[in-house]
Amino acid sequence: MKRIEEFLEGVQTMGIAGHVRPDGDAVGSCMGLYLYIKKNYPQIRTDVYLDHPAPVFGHISNIDDYRTREKAGMIYDVFVTCDVSAPDRISVGAGLFDTAVKTVCIDHHKSNPGFADINHVCPEVSSCSEVLYTLMDPEKVDRSTAEALYTGMIHDTGVFQYSSTTPRTLRIAAELIEKGIDFSKIIEESFYQKTYIQNQVMGRVLAESIMLMDGKCIVGYIRKKDMAFYGITSNDLEGIVAQLRTTKGTEVAIFLYELETQLFKVSLRSNGRVDVSKTAAWFGGGGHVRAAGCELSGSMYDVINNITEQLENQVTELGL
DSSP states (O other): OOGGGGGTTTTEEEEEEEEOOHHHHHHHHHHHHHHHHHHHHHEEEEEEEEEEOOOGGGTTTGGGBBBSSSSSTOSEEEEEEOOSSSGBOOOOOOHHHOOOSEEEEEEOOOTTTOSSSEEEOTHHHHOOOHHHHHTTOGGGOOOOHHHHHHHHHHOOOOOOTTOOOOOHHHHHHHHHHTOOOOOOHHIIIIIIIIOHHHHHHHHHHHHHHEEEETTTTTEEEEEHHHHHTTTTGGGGGGHHHHHHHSSTOSEEEEEEEEETTEEEEEEEEESSOOHHHHHHHTOOOOOOSSEEEEEEEEEEHHHHHHHHHHHHHHHHHTOO
């Protein structure tokens, strides 16, 4: 696929959805597509489905338009997933995806098997937001769409510091900045800024973190009861695993938090040599070489032991 217009012919209704617990790239790409269609193709009735985006994305235009429940009985002419690596990762709207006349998957996860009628998956690209921009007519991208896409790009590149960042990534970022967005404010408020409680929680996780595998792996965790004590949700945990990853001497960082009793969400980050997507895939998850995740059942210690066993196999094979 070269242009979004390729799947718009005859379309009167469109649904858009991201993945569960949407991060910046999921929110940015979904809202970017929604705003692009809304502005340039107003005749298409478009709905965007997202699972309660974090407040830090409040700067994105029309962010309150997102739906958290499926429209009963709705059959879309086309349903598009953005930043979704597998059908079971669709947060809201999976039923509508299944009944749509035509389905489209726009993504950049290398674990994506291609589950739609039209699949545009570019694992070599930094973010789904970047992939999406390459399908748009730059002349039709206005400031609001640019803000959404730029937000997605900075979140999946760590503000352009991860190895997935390419010269093309930076050129696209420059084009988005030329649309007049307040890029420094977007970076500060959606990526770096934390509430007092978020800083407290991060401090606690860092203080209680443990080093394993002769210092090559660092693990941070928080239990459901502690999340309840601080009055936080998963949206408040953004950035913790990235901070763990910066620990000198480590090859990989693990952060896990309890979704429900003995069910943990596991986030993995690599400093380059360990492919954490392999470990995530082993447990039914997915992601990228340097950033991946999965869900695991069991006690916290069982989860840590199972994850680190797989990672240690890689570390041994690599001779690290």
